[in-house]
Amino acid sequence: MASFLAEVVAQNNVAAGFSVSGKIRAGFKAPTKATLENAQAVEIFRKVQEGKMSFQQAANEIKQKTGISNPFYPRNTPHFHAHPWDMESGKIASDKLMKLYGEKRDNDQEPRLYRFPVVFPDVGRNGIDTILGSGLAVRGPGMIGYRSQYSDDGVRSCVYLPPVVPNADTKRKQFVRRQFVIRSVCDTEKCVEYATGACRFAGTLRFYIPGMSGAGVFSLETGSTQAASEIYLRLTSILQECGRLPNFTPDGSPVFYITKAKKPRVHYDENGVKKQGDQWVVVLETEIDLTKVRQQQERRLLAAPKAPQKVVLPSSWLQSDDEDYDDAGGQVYGAAPAFMLENAPEIAPPKKPLSDLDRLNERADVYGIRRKVEEWATMRYGEGWNASDKVNLVCENFFAIEAKFSVNTAQFLDLQILVQDKGIPYQDVALPYIKHKFGGFGTGETLHQILNHLDELLEQGADSAISVMKNEIP
Structure with a gap:
């Protein structure tokens, strides 16, 4: 299809x-005509209505006791x-x-x-x-x-x-x-x-x-x-x-x-x-007006700071020789009269650059993963990382991850959070195992495969997963 x-x-x-x-x-699933005509099947269906069993359980029981193979139909x-x-x-x-x-x-x-x-x-x-x-x-x-x-x-x-x-x-x-x-x-x-x-x-x-x-x-x-x-x-x-x-x-x-x-x-x-x-x-x-969203985006684009443009006057206006004096009033032409410059654009003061933490939050918001980034940073670098000397290290590592994984950044953070949460040594166990098993992290699809594979290993517990990984690392 x-x-x-x-x-x-x-x-x-x-x-x-x-x-x-x-x-x-x-x-919803409704009983068929054959089901309604069978008292035993109706009694079983009543249990479904009371929330005591599912339609699947009822269908199996009805088939077993009455021989009706399709007791329900979708409504x-x-x-x-x-x-x-x-x-x-x-x-x-x-x-x-x-x-x-x-x-x-x-x-x-x-x-x-x-x-x-x-x-x-x-x-x-x-x-x-x-x-x-x-x-x-x-x-x-x-x-x-x-x-x-x-x-x-x-x-x-x-x-x-x-x-x-x-x-x-x-x-x-x-x-x-x-x-x-x-x-x-x-x-x-x-x-x-x-x-x-x-x-x-x-x-x-x-x-x-x-x-x-x-x-x-x-x-x-x-x-x-x-x-x-x-x-x-x-x-x-x-x-x-x-x-x-x-x-x-x-x-x-x-x-x-x-x-x-x-x-x-x-x-x-x-x-x-x-x-x-x-x-x-x-x-x-949706309870959102996309026209307002677009309007706000256009306003932000229009309000974005631009490089100041220097006002260049004709070179003849900038001469200051004696011959530039007017006989009538002695005005220096090169001095540029005030009325000629009063509407000239002012050179805006340079905008204060964003801190690394502000840049990190800004990039996290682009992907809609600020909470995930905070969870990842807290798990890897401890509580209060954003108010300590670890901020620069966190930002540096996040920007490196984003540069490598782009739109798949959230998936890689999920991977690191999972490994950290389960107590799997990343450098000594998880990383070499992933390189051996998958040839590295690769694309977003590979990240999905890695996460699903780790979930399967962890079904038997973290200790079992670590043991399997260590045994397979060459």
Whole structure:
């Protein structure tokens, strides 16, 4: 399936490395006619309504007890859904979300989630792909989880995780992570799963929700390529205009809101029949006036100090010989009468140069990563670094990192923060291991691979990760 997002992902091939605190669902699953006609299936579905089990768990149980293989079908709704089983904190989190942003509309008997504010993680100028991922995937019980994946050369392949084969290795305490196996080139025109609707597009938006505690982000998935593309283009436009994603207005109000709007879309009914009609689709609203942003940028450009221009007078005006006196009044022509110079531009005093710390903060703001820079500096150089003799060292190192990694500066800082936080010796262990394993830090894509690889090693603990690294260093 050729799409705008597919081309972007092909170029960047970015994998998001966020921990997830919860999922917001754009749609709902309704029981099929066969399910409603089966008393046992209805009883199981009631547990879903009470938040005691997920749709997936209910579908498995219904199939096992009644033989109904597809007990639910997707239903489009004007509101979002926050199920307890999708939340890290369970019902506590879902209830809190509804208390914060739930509202009653029309004939609602209870509050529903129609619109809520979001805050996006810090990203660089090319980082929209880290908060809005996309791809094709097969989902469903009893199905092989085929999915699309782009290689470094931009070729889209169909990949899957091989099944686990019981053998002597399964008795080991440390398991080797399964690697995706390439099935074939991903060509939707020749794909059986795509033709039957089993493989579909999925775009995943990642964000924080004001008022909701937790270290991880929330995610929202949409199956609409058009909706995901519109969100991507809107975020990219704002990022280009502002230099970063401004999450709050000057008065502290959120800039971004997620809601739904009715738009003509192709959809499938209960029987899988393709239809055309109005559907509620995910929309990203912004409380920011880009015309004012551009106006402020132009004002700053106009107000930027320019090199003072010297006023050059004709050379004949600067002569001071006796013959330059006027017989009538004795005025010296070379003296330049006052009325001729009163409107001449004044030479502005030289502007005080920015300190290294101010320059550091200014560059960090360009990428929208000031908090990350402060965390990195504090972790590496200790508390109070910005008020000590370490300031120059911090600034010097940051400018060197920025010069090397440019828009990928945030990713490299994440790497150093992770290594420092887990107590991995950087110079003696992490650096030589990365050079041996990846040939150095390379591009932004290599940094993503390094971060993901370190996360996998650290799943068994920092001591285990350090041991693995030391053993592989030549």
